[in-house]
Amino acid sequence: MRTALALALCVTSLSAQQPAQPAAKPPVSVQFHEPRAFDFDNHEGFTQIFDGVSLKGWDGDPAIWRVENSAIVGESTSLTVRPPNTYISYHGSGPNDPAAIAHDFDLKLEVKVEHGGGTGIQYRGTVGQPWIRARPGQPLPKPAWLMTGPQADFWFPVDPQHEQYSGQFYSENTTLGILTWRGQVTQSTTTQGGDTTNNAVVGTIGDRSALGGYVRDNGWNQYEIIARGPVMMHILNGQLMAVFIDDDPKSSNNIAGLIGIELEGTPTTISVRNVWLKKIN
Numbered sequence: 001m002r003t004a005l006a007l008a009l010c011v012t013s014l015s016a017q018q019p020a021q022p023a024a025k026p027p028v029s030v031q032f033h034e035p036r037a038f039d040f041d042n043h044e045g046f047t048q049i050f051d052g053v054s055l056k057g058w059d060g061d062p063a064i065w066r067v068e069n070s071a072i073v074g075e076s077t078s079l080t081v082r083p084p085n086t087y088i089s090y091h092g093s094g095p096n097d098p099a100a101i102a103h104d105f106d107l108k109l110e111v112k113v114e115h116g117g118g119t120g121i122q123y124r125g126t127v128g129q130p131w132i133r134a135r136p137g138q139p140l141p142k143p144a145w146l147m148t149g150p151q152a153d154f155w156f157p158v159d160p161q162h163e164q165y166s167g168q169f170y171s172e173n174t175t176l177g178i179l180t181w182r183g184q185v186t187q188s189t190t191t192q193g194g195d196t197t198n199n200a201v202v203g204t205i206g207d208r209s210a211l212g213g214y215v216r217d218n219g220w221n222q223y224e225i226i227a228r229g230p231v232m233m234h235i236l237n238g239q240l241m242a243v244f245i246d247d248d249p250k251s252s253n254n255i256a257g258l259i260g261i262e263l264e265g266t267p268t269t270i271s272v273r274n275v276w277l278k279k280i281n
Contacts (some may be wrong), residue, residue, distance in 0.1 A: 007265035009134075011180040020221045038238065039224050040108060046276040047099075049259065050088050057100070060088025063147050064263060071273035074263035076117065084140050087147040089127055103256035104280035107225040110273050113155050114218055118155030118162065119272075120170060123225055126150035132173055140247075150244075150253050152225050152234045154269070157217055164208055166215045167234050167241025169174040172262070174252055180244040183208040187245040198208020205240055214239040220273075228280070230254060 041084035049057065054071040065074050065088045076083050092100035103124065112117055128143040135214035140146065151170040157163035180186040205211070214237045215221065224235040232253070234242045246253045259277065263270050 004061040030197075035082065040224070040238070043108075043261070043276050044104070046278040048275065049092075049100075049277050050272070050273070050275040053150055055088070057092050058088050058090050059144060060261075061086055061141055064088075068271075071112075071271040072261060072275075074119075074261065074268075074270040076263060076266040076268045077081055078266045083266055084131075084134070084138055085264045086141045086145050087122065087127075087238060087260045087262050088145070088257045089122070089125065089147060089260065099257060099279075101256050102227075102259070102277065102279045102281075104228050105226075106278040106280075107223075107227075107259065107276070108221045109223050109275040111220070111223050112220050112271040113154060114269040114271075116156050116158050116269025117263070117269045117270075118153065118165065119264065119270040120151035120153050120172065120262040121223060121225060122147045122149060122151050122172065122258070122260035122262060123227065124255055125172075126255075127260075128256050129173060132175070144180040147258070147262070148174065148252065149255075150227075150232060151262065152223060154221065154223065154236075156265075157215075158265075163212060163272045167211065167236050169232060169242045171253065176252075179246075179253075180242040181208060182241050183211050185243040185245070187247065188251070190249065202245075203243075205243070211239065211241060214241075214258050 002230065005131060052074060054067060055065065063087055065072060067202050090100050091097060107123060125147045127147055129148040131140055134140055149172060151168050151172045153168045155162045155165040162167045167182040169179055169261055170178050179199055183205045184201050185205065186199050187202045188199045214247065222237050226233040230246045233240065251265045261270065261272050
């Protein structure tokens with residue numbers, strides 16, 4: 001009996017010496033949040049610039065461009081003669097419609113290239129400029145169907161060289177050519193007496209060939225172009241492909257202009273649908 005009593009007193013004494021359990025703390029407020037998932041089909045603030053049934057507001061060679069299955073389709077079928085580049089451009093209600101001229105914007109569309117050749121999505125573009133790459137004796141489209149300015153390239157993989165073009169930044173109808181290859185972030189600064197030429201890689205996005213895995217050959221591809229001041233970004237199927245920064249205020253890349261679609265090569269079929277533009281200014 002004495003032993004049991006001693007043990008009970010010992011346990012009671014040890015229990016009394018244990019520190020009180022702290023009160024549960026309220027959950028910590030999380031101050032950092034992941035951004036919401038990107039929704040390519042979210043068109044809030046956008047204007048649909050292709051109605052899906054007609055080429056109303058667009059200007060291009062009617063022998064090349066048509067509407068088919070709710071898409072703008074450009075087709076070259078010659079197997080022997082390589083036709084010159086030709087374009088269709090959006091002018092809204094008519095020439096100089098301010099709604100069709102954009103400098104800072106988001107542009108969303110879907111694009112597909114079949115059979116060969118390639119296309120480019122023109123932006124900040126102009127029409128009617130002299131064509132600097134004309135071949136001797138080659139007939140050219142009328143000036144209104146030729147475009148100059150920034151281009152987001154997209155090509156059928158006719159060979160390894162052309163396969164790597166999809167996603168890159170190209171300056172059409174200028175002496176500048178490719179300013180940002182796929183997988184690069186490049187920057188150009190002010191030059192004297194002419195257009196931007198002093199271009200340098202300032203960062204990388206990924207391996208050029210590996211990024212080609214995001215391109216859907218013979219299928220529909222989601223293309224987004226974001227332009228803000230001197231910064232232009234090309235995004236294909238949700239993957240950033242190229243970023244070009246042009247700090248030359250006199251550059252042809254830094255003027256407000258038109259949206260357009262290119263057809264290059266033969267035989268080639270270009271299809272573009274669901275074209276949405278959100279102008280910032």
